[in-house]
Amino acid sequence: MQETMIQSSPRLPEDAIFSATVEAGDSFVHEILQGQFICIIDLEGNQAVDTLFYNAHNYADRYSAQDTIREQNNIYLTTGTKLISTERNVLLTIVADTCGRHDTLGGACATESNMVRYAIEKRSMHACRQSFLKGARDWSKQPGRELEKRDLTANINFFMNVPVTPAGELSFEDGVSNAGKYVELRAEMDTLIVISNCPQLNNPCNAYNPTPVRVLIWDAK
Secondary structure, eight states, rough: SSOOOOOOOOGGGOOSSSSHHHHHHHOEEEEOOOOOOOEEEEESSSEEEEEEEEETTEEEEEHHHHHHHHTTTSEETTTOOEBBBSSOOEEEEEEEESSSSESSSOOOOOOOHHHHTTGGGGGGOHHHHHHHHHHHHTTTTSSSSOOGGGGGGOEEEOOOOOOOTTSSOOOOOHHHHHHHTEEEEEESSSSEEEEOOOOOOGGGTTTTOOEEEEEEEEOOO
């Protein structure tokens, strides 16, 4: 499978049933019904959007990077990629992508990893793991929607550029997305999406300048 597959969406923003702006460092949690479409727009370019997906009726059944990579025979995500869960369900399919390549290996930044990768004094800086935890805590205030710390697992980094070196190491490089680029997915089952709009300031994944993204949802047609 080729690494990039550019495909525009036929859906218009004004037809969306839901729209939200997620500021840099903020979390976003929402349920997407089977057949609905969700679009994440990189408003200013070069922004990394850390994202988790779950079966909306069983949070133990969640996005699996390993199964997705194996089934697609590709370490990058692009148009046509099916996001596979830990129980081998297809959660969503990428149906449009104007960026062309997304990371599923780099994981989410944390205060601990910031100290290890950069410097001890970076501990106080906000990180995606904290945003995920905040989103999970806020979502869990609703009865029957308990999402816990142990539910946070390997994530997708939409718009993020993490090449694999010939030695098999990961390299965090400048993003490959420009302002207005987007990725759109169709929910193949009821799915919960959890976003941490990355606040990272220590590597070029956000051009050292984290910015907002927009989320749109359309009904099934």
